[in-house]
Amino acid sequence: MRAQRLDTRTLTFEVTDVPVPTPGPGEVLIRVAFCGICHSDLSLLDGTFPAMGPAVITQGHEASGTIAALGEGVVGWEVGDRVVPAAGRPCGRCPHCLRADYGHCTALQLMAFAYDGAWAEYTLAQALGLTRIPDNVSMEQAAILADAVSTPYGAVVHTAELKVGESVGVWGAGGVGTHVVQLARLVGATPIVAVDLDETVRQRALDLGADLALDSRDPELPAKIREITGGLGLDAAFDAVGLAVTFEQALASLGNGGRLVGVGMSAEELRLGPSMMFNLSRAQVRGHLGYEVADIGVLARLVSTGRLDLSRSISGVVPLEDVGEGIRRLQERDGSPVRILVQP
CATH class of the missing domain: 3.90.180.10 (Medium-chain alcohol dehydrogenases, catalytic domain)
Structure with missing residues (x-):
């Protein structure tokens, strides 16, 4: 063969x-x-x-x-x-x-x-x-x-334990992130925010169920996420890229008690920031594979x-x-x- x-x-x-x-x-x-x-x-x-x-x-x-x-x-x-x-x-x-x-x-x-x-x-x-x-x-x-x-499904259903009505952000709406958007919508998440550098990818995310698609370089990105979530921040964020910059941006977008699920992988080291701020936010960071x-x-x-x-x-x-x-x-x-x- x-x-x-x-x-x-x-x-x-x-x-x-x-x-x-x-x-x-x-x-x-x-x-x-x-x-x-x-x-x-x-x-x-x-x-x-x-x-x-x-x-x-x-x-x-x-x-x-x-x-x-x-x-x-x-x-x-x-x-x-x-x-x-x-x-x-x-x-x-x-x-x-x-x-x-x-x-x-x-x-x-x-x-x-x-x-x-x-x-x-x-x-x-x-x-x-x-x-x-x-x-x-x-x-x-x-x-x-x-x-x-199936990996995005596992991230959404098992690791994030996403619930109906929770707000979601997806960093990187490519091969994995595209399906995170679709599956988050399928389980009833709202609103869903897709974040990607590529305009074509952002439009595709909107077509497939995202409520808002933003460029990660947009200086107004944090304010726009706060606005669409009524000032609360995200209940769950998915980093489908795995870079330090996407991880930190997603973490900063969480509301109090929000969950960040790492799905994308790279060799870059990740930081949680000052322990005081991390602990006060009650944020959760969960790694996911498979x-x-x-x-x-x-x-x-x-x-x-x-x-x-x-x-x-x-x-x-x-x-x-x-x-x-x-x-x-x-x-x-x-x-x-x-x-x-x-x-x-």
Whole structure:
């Protein structure tokens, strides 16, 4: 089969021929339909996020496809089933895994970082991490459920514990932030403020449910947020960028007792400011990563029933041989993409 192979020592990659993997016990072989290109993939390519597994690895962790073969002991699945594999698997050895509490694994292995991903014609996945995809959900939209939508869902529902009627700010309305805006609206947040440097991205956020979209360089940004929240500040803010400047701006926009959820990641150090002011504000800062496997099923139902529209989330599709072009488009923000997909 054809697969992209990244050498994590030299940070170079090529699309080449490799053997089709064989599913082991509890695993399935998936014929990949589509796989997203994520900013996490770029972090591995530039060395910001260190590799967790073999020196040479196949990238791609937002996949959809059909089951091509079943490993020993797999039940409940058949060849041809439309599925999305989880973008990680529990270690099976930590104290949580030993008592079957896999959702709290302390050494989670990340797909495309610790083991081969899905920028390939086929990929392996644990049967326990599969989600069945309804027939009326496109395989393109199904692919991005595995991170680009499920990670924001986890941030909104689980980490922020967002409630109906709470005010929300989203710093960075790109691939992750776009879906934070949509999901915050879906759970009843109001008002929703999107903050981004890109005018095109700000307009898209408005089209998808934001009540106000602001340029982070606007000197009136704090005053405008206070005005739209009736002088209270935000109940919840999401930093989908992960830079010090976005983190600090989001933190400063919180109302008393507000929550800041860090979703974006970088190598920059973050500061909370003077302890007196932080404590007096009763602000909460919560880090977020990933999602629960069950979240993908919830999102698939929301798309299937028309509650969640992801039609504007697919910004382009490139063949596997042109994965480098897809990476370039995301790196350079060419066309302000939400998600670019690889089609093996």
